[in-house]
Amino acid sequence: MTYFRENVEKAKGYEPGFQPPASSIEYRVSSIVKLNTNENPYPPSPQVTNVLAQITAERLRRYPDPMGYEFRQAAGEVHGVPPEYIMCCNGGDELLSMAFRAFCDEGRPVAYPVPSYSLFPVLAKLQNCQAIEVPFDSEFNLPAKLASTDAALTIVCNPNAPSGTFIRVEELASLADELSGVLLIDEAYVDFAEANCLPLVKNFDNVIILRSMSKGYSLAGLRFGYAIASPDLIAGLMKLKDSYNVDAIAIALAAAAIKDQKHFKENVEKVKAERTRFTVELKKLGFEVPDSSANFVLAKCTNCNAPEVYEKLVQRNIYIRYFAHSCLEDKLRISVGNPEQNDKLLSALKEILKD
Ligand SMILES: Cc1ncc(COP(=O)(O)O)c(C=O)c1O
Numbered sequence: 001m002t003y004f005r006e007n008v009e010k011a012k013g014y015e016p017g018f019q020p021p022a023s024s025i026e027y028r029v030s031s032i033v034k035l036n037t038n039e040n041p042y043p044p045s046p047q048v049t050n051v052l053a054q055i056t057a058e059r060l061r062r063y064p065d066p067m068g069y070e071f072r073q074a075a076g077e078v079h080g081v082p083p084e085y086i087m088c089c090n091g092g093d094e095l096l097s098m099a100f101r102a103f104c105d106e107g108r109p110v111a112y113p114v115p116s117y118s119l120f121p122v123l124a125k126l127q128n129c130q131a132i133e134v135p136f137d138s139e140f141n142l143p144a145k146l147a148s149t150d151a152a153l154t155i156v157c158n159p160n161a162p163s164g165t166f167i168r169v170e171e172l173a174s175l176a177d178e179l180s181g182v183l184l185i186d187e188a189y190v191d192f193a194e195a196n197c198l199p200l201v202k203n204f205d206n207v208i209i210l211r212s213m214s215k216g217y218s219l220a221g222l223r224f225g226y227a228i229a230s231p232d233l234i235a236g237l238m239k240l241k242d243s244y245n246v247d248a249i250a251i252a253l254a255a256a257a258i259k260d261q262k263h264f265k266e267n268v269e270k271v272k273a274e275r276t277r278f279t280v281e282l283k284k285l286g287f288e289v290p291d292s293s294a295n296f297v298l299a300k301c302t303n304c305n306a307p308e309v310y311e312k313l314v315q316r317n318i319y320i321r322y323f324a325h326s327c328l329e330d331k332l333r334i335s336v337g338n339p340e341q342n343d344k345l346l347s348a349l350k351e352i353l354k355d
Pocket residue numbers: 037038090091092093094117157161186188211212213214220223224225
């Protein structure tokens with residue numbers, strides 16, 4: 001006996017990466033090295049701290065601006081589009097959930113390449129829509145078959161998670177042109193890449209871009225993401241959002257963060273420099289590591305057993321991510337931390353590989 005719809009009852013739900021149970025203060029002083037959920041190792045803009053310090057309880061008494069205009073305006077200026085092209089979301093994940101509800105049902109499938117973000121199949125189950133999973137090749141090139149699925153919604157994560165690989169903007173423009181349905185380009189990690197698909201929203205009325213404030217802007221705890229798309233698509237998606245889907249504090253802090261492009265760019269450059277060093281060091285240990293355009297790398301074990309290495313790292317209080325997916329069984333996804341965190345991980349790996 002269950003009260004739930006059949007597909008909800010059968011769904012497993014999304015499994016987030018491990019979050020240590022300690023409070024944030026204990027957590028910072030603890031010896032845990034947390035490289036499992038692609039958080040930014042550097043703090044957000046000092047402007048975020050300033051705005052946070054000025055928020056009074058009075059601000060909380062009133063409902064927030066339902067559209068988050070302050071953020072839409074600021075993001076529009078950064079991206080060179082009017083605010084009507086932007087919709088605020090409670091994390092990029094909320095946009096994904098809205099897109100499934102907006103475009104998919106029993107007769108309207110979703111399509112995406114695999115392996116990719118493990119939330120996509122979970123949302124498909126919950127929405128009771130068919131998920132057309134088109135395998136990537138071993139180099140994570142865009143699968144040609146994706147253009148001919150007839151899906152109502154096609155999602156491409158670029159840079160892809162968990163591979164970190166990047167598909168050229170021109171290829172995604174051709175895909176948008178060929179599809180009869182909507183193309184959602186999940187750019188949660190694009191801040192760490194050399195290009196992005198922003199220009200596509202001006203040329204295609206079927207393209208939605210997902211952006212997140214969790215990675216490049218160091219605000220994973222705030223829960224703030226946004227959509228960029230043609231005003232018609234944004235207006236349609238707005239119908240699905242909760243009346244006040246982003247809170248007053250989140251709007252103010254996300255706006256402060258996106259306005260401080262200098263801090264953002266400096267942070268991103270630090271992560272990219274560390275990504276280069278970290279990749280070289282992992283290769284010296286015998287891992288195969290494709291070039292990453294994200295703030296994580298996917299390291300393939302050539303001389304070790306990935307789940308065993310994962311477990312041995314957990315025993316040392318070091319958390320990375322292992323996915324028991326058929327083509328990821330020999331791989332470990334590791335967020336790029338600060339030099340100290342990365343060095344701790346590298347030393348632990350050296351020890352483990354000697355065992
Ligand atoms: C590929 C991908 N897309 C979207 C998101 C959503 O990010 P958030 O909800 O934190 O903005 C994540 C989070 O890890 C992700 O990995």
